[in-house]
Every structure is written in C-alpha cells, then in structure tokens.
Amino acid sequence: xxxSYDKLKTYMDKAMAIKTAMTLFEWxxxxxxxxxxxxxxxxxxxxxxxEYFQAVTCDEMRKLLKQCGEEGGLSQAEAANVRELSQExxxxxxxPQDEYQDFARLTARATSVWAKAKxxxxxxxxxxxxKKVIDYQKKFAGYRKKNGKKLYDVMLDDYxxxxxxxxxxxxxxxxxxxxxxxxxxxxxxxxxxxxxFLTGDYSEEKQEKLGRFLAAYVxxxxxxxxxxxxxxxxxxxxxxxxxxxxxxxxxxxxxxxFSVIHEAGHGIYELGIRxxxxxxxxxxxxxxxxxxxxxxxxxxxxxxxxxxxxxxYKKVQEMFPEQLGDVNLDRFVEAINKVTPGxxxxxADELSYSLHVxxxxxxxxxxxxxxxxxxxxxxxxxxKYEEYLGIRPENPAQGVLQDIHWxxxxxxxxxxxxxGSAFGAQLYYHMKKTxxxxxxxxxGKVDVIREYLRENIHQYGKLKTSRQLxxxxxxxxxxxxxxxxxxxxxxxxxxxLD
Amino acid sequence: xxxSYDKLKTYMDKAMAIKTAMTLFEWxxxxxxxxxxxxxxxxxxxxxxxEYFQAVTCDEMRKLLKQCGEEGGLSQAEAANVRELSQExxxxxxxPQDEYQDFARLTARATSVWAKAKxxxxxxxxxxxxKKVIDYQKKFAGYRKKNGKKLYDVMLDDYxxxxxxxxxxxxxxxxxxxxxxxxxxxxxxxxxxxxxFLTGDYSEEKQEKLGRFLAAYVxxxxxxxxxxxxxxxxxxxxxxxxxxxxxxxxxxxxxxxFSVIHEAGHGIYELGIRxxxxxxxxxxxxxxxxxxxxxxxxxxxxxxxxxxxxxxYKKVQEMFPEQLGDVNLDRFVEAINKVTPGxxxxxADELSYSLHVxxxxxxxxxxxxxxxxxxxxxxxxxxKYEEYLGIRPENPAQGVLQDIHWxxxxxxxxxxxxxGSAFGAQLYYHMKKTxxxxxxxxxGKVDVIREYLRENIHQYGKLKTSRQLxxxxxxxxxxxxxxxxxxxxxxxxxxxLD
Numbered sequence: 002x003x004x005s006y007d008k009l010k011t012y013m014d015k016a017m018a019i020k021t022a023m024t025l026f027e028w029x030x031x032x033x034x035x036x037x038x039x040x041x042x043x044x045x046x047x048x049x050x051x052e053y054f055q056a057v058t059c060d061e062m063r064k065l066l067k068q069c070g071e072e073g074g075l076s077q078a079e080a081a082n083v084r085e086l087s088q089e090x091x092x093x094x095x096x097p098q099d100e101y102q103d104f105a106r107l108t109a110r111a112t113s114v115w116a117k118a119k120x121x122x123x124x125x126x127x128x129x130x131x132k133k134v135i136d137y138q139k140k141f142a143g144y145r146k147k148n149g150k151k152l153y154d155v156m157l158d159d160y161x162x163x164x165x166x167x168x169x170x171x172x173x174x175x176x177x178x179x180x181x182x183x184x185x186x187x188x189x190x191x192x193x194x195x196x197x198f199l200t201g202d203y204s205e206e207k208q209e210k211l212g213r214f215l216a217a218y219v220x221x222x223x224x225x226x227x228x229x230x231x232x233x234x235x236x237x238x239x240x241x242x243x244x245x246x247x248x249x250x251x252x253x254x255x256x257x258x259f260s261v262i263h264e265a266g267h268g269i270y271e272l273g274i275r276x277x278x279x280x281x282x283x284x285x286x287x288x289x290x291x292x293x294x295x296x297x298x299x300x301x302x303x304x305x306x307x308x309x310x311x312x313x314y315k316k317v318q319e320m321f322p323e324q325l326g327d328v329n330l331d332r333f334v335e336a337i338n339k340v341t342p343g344x345x346x347x348x349a350d351e352l353s354y355s356l357h358v359x360x361x362x363x364x365x366x367x368x369x370x371x372x373x374x375x376x377x378x379x380x381x382x383x384x385k386y387e388e389y390l391g392i393r394p395e396n397p398a399q400g401v402l403q404d405i406h407w408x409x410x411x412x413x414x415x416x417x418x419x420x421g422s423a424f425g426a427q428l429y430y431h432m433k434k435t436x437x438x439x440x441x442x443x444x445g446k447v448d449v450i451r452e453y454l455r456e457n458i459h460q461y462g463k464l465k466t467s468r469q470l471x472x473x474x475x476x477x478x479x480x481x482x483x484x485x486x487x488x489x490x491x492x493x494x495x496x497x498l499d
Numbered sequence: 500x501x502x503s504y505d506k507l508k509t510y511m512d513k514a515m516a517i518k519t520a521m522t523l524f525e526w527x528x529x530x531x532x533x534x535x536x537x538x539x540x541x542x543x544x545x546x547x548x549x550e551y552f553q554a555v556t557c558d559e560m561r562k563l564l565k566q567c568g569e570e571g572g573l574s575q576a577e578a579a580n581v582r583e584l585s586q587e588x589x590x591x592x593x594x595p596q597d598e599y600q601d602f603a604r605l606t607a608r609a610t611s612v613w614a615k616a617k618x619x620x621x622x623x624x625x626x627x628x629x630k631k632v633i634d635y636q637k638k639f640a641g642y643r644k645k646n647g648k649k650l651y652d653v654m655l656d657d658y659x660x661x662x663x664x665x666x667x668x669x670x671x672x673x674x675x676x677x678x679x680x681x682x683x684x685x686x687x688x689x690x691x692x693x694x695x696f697l698t699g700d701y702s703e704e705k706q707e708k709l710g711r712f713l714a715a716y717v718x719x720x721x722x723x724x725x726x727x728x729x730x731x732x733x734x735x736x737x738x739x740x741x742x743x744x745x746x747x748x749x750x751x752x753x754x755x756x757f758s759v760i761h762e763a764g765h766g767i768y769e770l771g772i773r774x775x776x777x778x779x780x781x782x783x784x785x786x787x788x789x790x791x792x793x794x795x796x797x798x799x800x801x802x803x804x805x806x807x808x809x810x811x812y813k814k815v816q817e818m819f820p821e822q823l824g825d826v827n828l829d830r831f832v833e834a835i836n837k838v839t840p841g842x843x844x845x846x847a848d849e850l851s852y853s854l855h856v857x858x859x860x861x862x863x864x865x866x867x868x869x870x871x872x873x874x875x876x877x878x879x880x881x882x883k884y885e886e887y888l889g890i891r892p893e894n895p896a897q898g899v900l901q902d903i904h905w906x907x908x909x910x911x912x913x914x915x916x917x918x919g920s921a922f923g924a925q926l927y928y929h930m931k932k933t934x935x936x937x938x939x940x941x942x943g944k945v946d947v948i949r950e951y952l953r954e955n956i957h958q959y960g961k962l963k964t965s966r967q968l969x970x971x972x973x974x975x976x977x978x979x980x981x982x983x984x985x986x987x988x989x990x991x992x993x994x995x996l997d
Contacts, residue, residue, distance in 0.1 A: 017543075018546035019520075025520070041737075048512050
C-alpha cells in the first residue's frame with residue numbers, strides 16, 4: 002500500500018463513518034422516528050453533514066489525494082477510492098459549507114413534509130418546500146457546472162455518468178416511438194386478463210410472511226439484512242453486513258410482493274459487494290441505473306417470469322387458499338403481468354413503466370432547464386399522464402406527490418429506472434446464451450442466476466462504470482433495442498398478439 | 500450570551516451530534532440491526548467515538564471552556580453546559596485516544612456477545628469479553644483517579660455524584676438490617692397471595708396493546724416517542740422530541756406491563772427536559788439515581804398502587820376476559836404486589852428488589868477493588884442469591900448473565916436502582932403532604948402527578964444534582980428511612996401483618 006494512501010485511509014474512514022451515521026438517521030426517519038422528531042433531528046443531521054463536508058474538503062484530504070495520484074502504485078480498489086473521493090471533493094468543494102448544511106437540514110425535513118402532504122393529498126403544503134429544494138439543487142449544479150454544461154446534465158451525471166440529456170432524449174424517443182403504439186395495441190387488441198383476485202382481503206401479516214419468504218428465496222440474506230415498513234419502499238445500505246429493505250402493504254397483494262422483490266434486488270447488489278470495498282467510497286453500486294437494473298431484473302425478469310413461480314406457486318396458494326386456491330399458475334402469471342396503464346409508477350406493469358419515467362424526465366427538464374413554476378406541476382403532470390397513458394390523476398397523491406425522490410433533492414434519478422430496465426434486458430439476452438435461464442428458475446435455482454450477477458456485477462462496486470460492466474459482460478455497448486425486443490416478445494406472447 | 504460561549508456552541512453542537520449518532524447506533528443495535536452487522540458497525544462506532552473524543556478534547560474546546568469560566572456572565576443553562584463539558588473533558592482527556600476508541604468498539608460488540616451467551620446459557624462464551632471490558636474500565640478509572648480515590652468510587656461518580664462506597668455501604672447496610680428480616684417475616688407469616696392468573700396465554704399482540712395504552716396513560720407521548728422490542732428493556736434518548744422505550748414479552752403479563760411503565764418513567768423524564776437544554780450536555784437526567792427514581796416511581800409508587808388501577812382495571816379485564824374476567828381489582832392488585840424472592844432483578848417485587856441490587860453492588864466491589872476472577876462470577880453470584888434470597892440460579896441466564904449493564908461497561912450503575920427507589924419514597928411522602936396522591940390516581944389524574952415531577956425535577960435536566968433536587972423539593976437531605984418506611988407500611992398492609 003502506498004504510504005499516502007495509508008494516511009488517506011484515516012480521513013476516508015472518518016468521512017465514511019459520518020456518512021454511514023447519516024444513512025442510519027435517514028433509515029430511521031423513514032421507518033420509525035416519532036412524528037415530532039424532525040426539527041431537532043434535522044439539526045443533528047445538519048451538524049453531521051458539516052462534519053462530512055469538512056472531512057472531504059479538509060486540507061489533509063486534498064493533499065493526500067494529490068499525493069496518491071502522484072505516487073501511483075495503487076491497487077485497483079485503492080485507485081477507485083482515490084477517484085471517488087476526488088470526484089466527491091470536486092462535487093462539494095464549490096458549495097459554501099453553510100449552504101451545504103442548510104440543504105442537508107432541509108432535505109432531512111422535506112421528506113416528512115412530503116409524506117404528510119401526500120397523506121393529506123395537499124400539494125400546496127409541499128410546494129414551498131419543493132421550491133426550496135429545487136432552488137438549492139439548481140444553485141449547487143450551477144456551482145459545479147463546467148464548460149457550459151447544462152444544469153440538468155450536471156444533475157444526471159450524479160446518477161449515471163455518461164448519459165446526458167442528448168443520450169436520454171434519444172433513448173426516450175425510441176421508447177416513445179416503439180412503446181406508445183405497442184401499448185395501445187396490447188390494450189386494444191390483446192386478450193382480456195382477469196387480475197381481480199390479486200386485490201382483496203390479504204392480511205398484512207400474511208403479506209409480510211410471503212414477502213420475507215420471497216426475499217429470502219431470491220437470496221436476500223436476513224442474517225445481514227432486515228425488512229421494515231415505510232411510506233415509500235426503499236433500500237438502505239450501511240455496509241455489506243447490514244442492508245435494509247422496506248415495503249408497504251395495501252389490499253393489492255402484488256404491490257407489496259413485487260416491491261419486496263425489487264428492493265431485495267437492490268439489497269442483493271449491496272450485499273454482494275466485496276469485503277475489501279465495503280465501507281469505502283467505491284463500495285457501492287456502480288450507478289443508479291445499474292442499481293435499478295438489478296432491482297428491476299429481480300422484480301421483472303425473474304419475478305414476473307412464469308418459470309420463477311413454477312416451484313413455489315403451490316406454497317403461495319397454500320398461504321392464501323381463499324384468494325388463490327382456484328387460480329391456477331397460468332392465470333396467476335397472466336394477472337401479475339396484466340397491462341393496465343395506471344397512475345402509480347411503482348405499481349405499473351413493465352410495459353407502461355418507462356412511460357411513467359419519461360413523464361418525470363420531461364418534467365424534470367422543464368423544472369431545471371425551463372424554470373417551470375412549481376405551482377403548475379399538478380396540472381402539467383396530469384396533462385402528460387393524459388397524453389401518454391390516457392388517464393388523469395384525481396388527486397395529487399396519485400399524481401405529482403406519489404414519489405419521494407424530489408423531496409430528497411434527487412433530480413436526475415428517475416431516468417435510471419428506465420435505463421436500468423434496459424440494462425437488465427440487455428443482460429438477460431446475453432445470459433440466456435450462457436445458461437438455461439428459465440430452466441434454472443423452474444428448478445428453483447435462483448442462486449445460480451444471482452451468483453452470476455454477483456460475480457459479474459455486484460462484487461465490483463464502483464470499480465467499473467455501468468457502461469464498462471455491460472461491455473465486459475455482453476461484449477456490446479449499451480443497446481436499448483434489447484429492451485424493446487424483450488417487452489414486445491413478452492407481451493405479444495401474454496396477450497396472444499400477432 | 501458571552502462571546503466565548505457563542506463560539507463554544509459550535510464545538511458543543513459537534514460533540515452532541517456525534518454522541519446522538521452513536522446513541523442511535525446503540526438503539527439500532529439492540530432493537531433491529533441484523534445478526535452479522537456487529538463487526539463492521541463497531542468499526543464505524545469506533546471512528547465516531549474518535550471524532551467525539553477529538554471534539555471534546557480539541558484545543559479550541561479547552562481554550563473556550565477556560566475563557567467561558569473566566570468571562571462569566573453565563574446563564575444558568577450555559578454555566579451548566581460549561582461545567583458538564585469541563586467534566587467530560589477531564590474524564591476523557593487522560594485516556595489515550597486509541598484506547599478510548601478500542602473500548603467503544605469493544606462495547607459495541609460486547610452487548611451482542613452477551614445477548615448470545617445469555618440465550619445459550621453459556622457464561623464461558625461471555626467471560627473473555629467481560630474480562631476485557633472490566634480491564635478497560637479499571638484502567639480508565641486508574642487514569643482518572645485523583646487524591647488516592649478508589650477505583651470503584653471513581654466509577655460510582657459517573658452515575659451518582661456524592662455517593663461513594665462509604666455512603667453506599669451505609670445505605671445498603673440499612674437495607675440489609677431492615678429488609679432481610681422483614682422480607683422473611685412477610686414470606687413466613689404473611690397471608691397467601693395467588694398470582695397464578697398473571698401467567699398464561701397472554702398473546703404478545705394484546706400485551707403490546709396494553710403496554711401502549713399504559714405508557715400513553717401515564718403520559719409517554721407517542722408523537723415524541725416510540726416503543727420497540729429488545730432482549731433487555733431500556734430507554735434511549737435522542738432529544739426531547741425523540742425518546743424511545745423498549746420492552747420484551749413473556750407469558751407473565753406483569754413482566755412486560757411493569758417494564759413498560761418503568762421505561763415510560765425514564766422516557767417521561769427525558770421528554771420533560773426543557774427545550775433550551777435538550778441536545779446540550781446539561782439536557783439529560785440529573786443522575787442515574789434520579790433517573791431510576793422516576794422510572795421506579797412510575798413503575799411502583801404509581802403503577803403498583805391500588806388507586807392507579809381503579810379507573811382502568813375494567814379495561815384491562817375486557818382485554819383479557821379469559822384470564823382476568825373473574826379476578827377482581829383487589830386480587831389483581833395483591834397479585835402484582837406479591838412478594839416472592841426470585842432470581843431475576845427486573846421481575847423482582849419491590850421488597851426484595853434492593854437485595855438484588857445489594858448483591859450486584861457487593862460483586863462489583865469485589866471485581867473492581869478485590870480483583871475477583873471473572874471465572875468465579877457464576878458461583879459467587881449463586882452463593883449470594885442463596886445467602887440473601889434463599890435461592891440459587893439453575894443456569895447463568897437466570898444468574899450472572901441476566902443484566903446487560905456489564906457488557907456495556909456500566910460498573911457502578913446498579914446502586915442507582917436502589918438509591919432511585921429510595922429517592923422516590925422520599926419524594927412520595929413529601930408529595931402526599933401537598934396533594935391527595937391516591938385520590939388523584941383514583942380519578943385518573945396521573946397527569947397532575949406527572950406535571951408535578953416535570954415541574955420540580957424533569958425540566959431541569961442537569962441544572963441541579965440529585966441531592967439538590969431532593970433538598971429543594973422535600974426540604975431535607977437524602978434520607979433512606981423513607982424507603983424503609985414505605986416498604987414496611989405497604990407490605991404490612993398487603994400481607995395483613997401486625
């Protein structure tokens with residue numbers, strides 16, 4: 002180990018410890034903290050964020066990062082940490098520390114404001130907070146932007162390096178061109194599918210039991226992870242021995258079921274990161290897109306696959322004899338794949354899913370690049386849903402308030418969901434060439450598939466970018482055509498089209 | 500505000516924020532964290548404890564504390580914070596930082612080692628860890644001791660200033676002299692009490708419902724607090740808008756019930772601390788003894804009082820019609836006050852309780868002052884239980900492994916339980932002079948009693964010591980005779996003695 006890197010480790014450990022503490026506060030805030038804790042806890046988080054800022058931007062850190070670069074002789078993991086820390090330094094050093102801390106305090110509270118507003122279906126109660134969050138994010142992106150880069154491109158870079166508005170416009174226009182008419186065809190000409198039995202008297206207790214079974218079945222290790230309840234399902238990663246997922250329960254059993262498999266996919270990614278990388282800056286998923294590729298791979302390519310249910314459907318029927326006793330496997334699989342253009346992204350079928358993301362992408366561009374007035378959001382949102390999906394939300398909880406992301410300041414995150422789905426499809430077609438994918442699922446061997454993903458993706462953390470991972474695995478650069486092909490093949494079959 | 504104090508606040512905020520983060524990790528560790536998280540999380544806690552050490556002992560802190568003392572002009576709260584920080588500085592500056600961090604890492608893991616050993620009734624699995632904890636605590640006390648003070652006196656000072664071994668020997672010998680023969684009299688000559696109905700098929704779900712009802716009924720505010728489950732019930736305080744209690748469930752309904760009221764008492768103390776004190780060093784309970792005085796006041800003087808149950812017992816019967824439908828109020832109250840010398844401190848009746856504490860006090864003195872070999876603990880423990888309570892534990896889980904305290908390095912804490920009970924009795928006799936205590940309880944007005952305690956004790960945090968509080972409220976110095984009087988009056992009546 003290079004001498005400077007050895008010294009750097011002390012400062013890196015400090016930054017990571019404070020970051021881990023803030024992550025725990027975030028988890029706690031979303032899952033357990035009492036209603037009135039917000040203000041004082043956000044003060045604590047503000048102070049911690051100041052310490053994080055100091056840890057990353059202090060003179061010793063700068064000096065040691067520079068020396069590490071000059072000395073060389075670093076291992077791949079060490080070099081990745083130096084690179085990640087240098088990027089983090091570059092990201093935040095241009096922000097005045099007091100603004101950085103103010104923003105941390107603001108977002109620590111904004112999620113509660115959002116949750117309450119959503120519960121009360123009151124967009125106006127959230128609008129002023131959202132406006133502040135947007136203003137900060139634009140200001141920060143302004144501090145960081147170089148060479149005339151656009152603000153939204155600066156933000157996109159946080160989640161998926163190498164995918165600018167130019168790339169995304171192209172990607173989403175392909176989606177629009179191919180999927181909008183195909184969706185219409187499915188809805189108009191496809192066969193009728195009954196999914197009424199998925200909604201009903203499914204007790205929370207049994208849904209939780211099923212969720213825990215499925216999470217464990219796909220490989221989420223409960224000795225190194227926990228599952229809890231929150232308003233919006235999410236995954237938290239403290240380190241590769243402590244990864245946490247949440248879900249929520251409604252009377253639609255498939256809502257919680259697939260959110261559990263989705264979050265388990267995120268969790269499995271983080272649990273699979275190499276021991277020498279965890280608790281270091283490089284010890285996290287390669288990018289948000291790659292993360293979503295894994296969660297959506299588990300949710301859809303595995304979880305909505307008929308083969309997946311072959312060995313376990315009987316067990317599910319036994320858990321819900323009244324609701325599913327008379328529903329055979331084929332009807333169940335059709336139901337969980339039913340295409341119904343709806344209002345809620347997290348409950349969308351795979352086919353309309355990317356249109357939900359497209360809507361958010363277009364609105365984010367308007368908010369960041371065109372100074373769209375926050376007050377106008379509910380209407381714009383409704384108009385776009387009407388345009389692309391043919392439906393309008395009746396209230397903001399079904400519309401603009403449905404997602405937590407903006408309250409956390411995550412502008413530029415949404416495209417990752419669609420990109421991730423496309424990454425997943427590309428991986429899927431490649432994997433089918435190297436293994437009997439559906440055969441493995443039918444034999445209950447999810448572990449072989451999971452191990453392939455761990456071996457080829459998860460273990461590396463941020464050692465490779467998402468584009469590199471795709472290239473190394475599939476031999477090709479990112480190619481969204483696979484995603485279109487996957488959706489068309491799948492739904493033509495289910496809906497008996499052609 | 501004095502100018503130096505203004506600057507001090509930045510450093511104080513930093514120390515408090517890191518401490519609050521470590522408190523959250525501790526809570527999380529005891530209630531939720533996955534089994535395998537311990538090692539990596541203890542690394543994070545080790546780093547944070549180093550940051551805390553630095554925050555308290557840095558040159559700026561020293562300089563500003565000195566300046567604040569010299570400048571004067573501080574408010575009572577400010578002066579208390581300067582005093583508390585100065586004491587903290589004095590406490591830890593003599594410890595080498597690496598040892599301080601090692602100890603934080605050790606105790607972060609020791610509680611899991613203890614929990615597992617307890618579960619498996621295997622003292623040997625815990626002994627090496629316990630030995631390390633004791634060695635550290637003795638070493639640290641050695642660093643801190645001055646003027647020939649004894650090591651155990653240094654430790655006692657952490658929990659109850661002004662109560663040395665000399666005072667405690669006197670206190671406990673009064674307990675022994677008065678209570679050992681009285682306990683024998685109650686057991687031998689008192690009437691027979693049936694409490695069999697308290698054990699049985701009490702579902703966890705209903706026990707939790709009752710626990711939440713009672714906690715709220717005595718005044719634990721669930722908008723500013725939460726309740727969870729842990730191996731050993733405890734209270735965690737992040738700030739006065741976020742206080743957390745835990746309980747555990749067995750088939751004895753009174754075990755969880757009174758642990759909830761006990762922890763709610765701790766919680767109510769912390770929730771009652773003034774807004775200008777919370778999240779500052781002076782913003783916590785005056786001492787451990789005063790803390791236990793409040794928890795045990797709620798548990799026993801309120802919670803095991805017949806008057807307390809008058810307005811609510813019908814509700815309890817309705818919750819458990821099969822178990823309590825035929826048990827009238829008097830039989831219930833007798834049962835929850837039944838004296839049975841037992842093995843478990845937290846489940847002890849009020850009368851034998853202080854003997855459990857006495858045993859721990861005597862053993863701690865032996866461990867710290869007489870270098871008692873850790874290996875011998877189970878036997879010594881059993882011998883003392885036989886001597887004072889006439890029973891021997893069958894396994895270490897019922898004996899030396901029952902309490903969490905030593906795994907956390909809390910040597911010197913136990914005496915607070917007995918002192919607190921004695922503080923409580925002194926407060927009780929004084930309060931009876933100023934209010935119709937039992938009448939209020941019968942009218943369901945716990946809030947009047949709670950408000951009295953908030954007004955006279957809770958709000959002050961550490962602005963006053965426990966002795967000062969007792970003096971200001973009752974006009975007398977600490978007087979343990981009230982405790983003896985309370986126990987004798989109460990149990991003579993219940994057991995129809997004299």
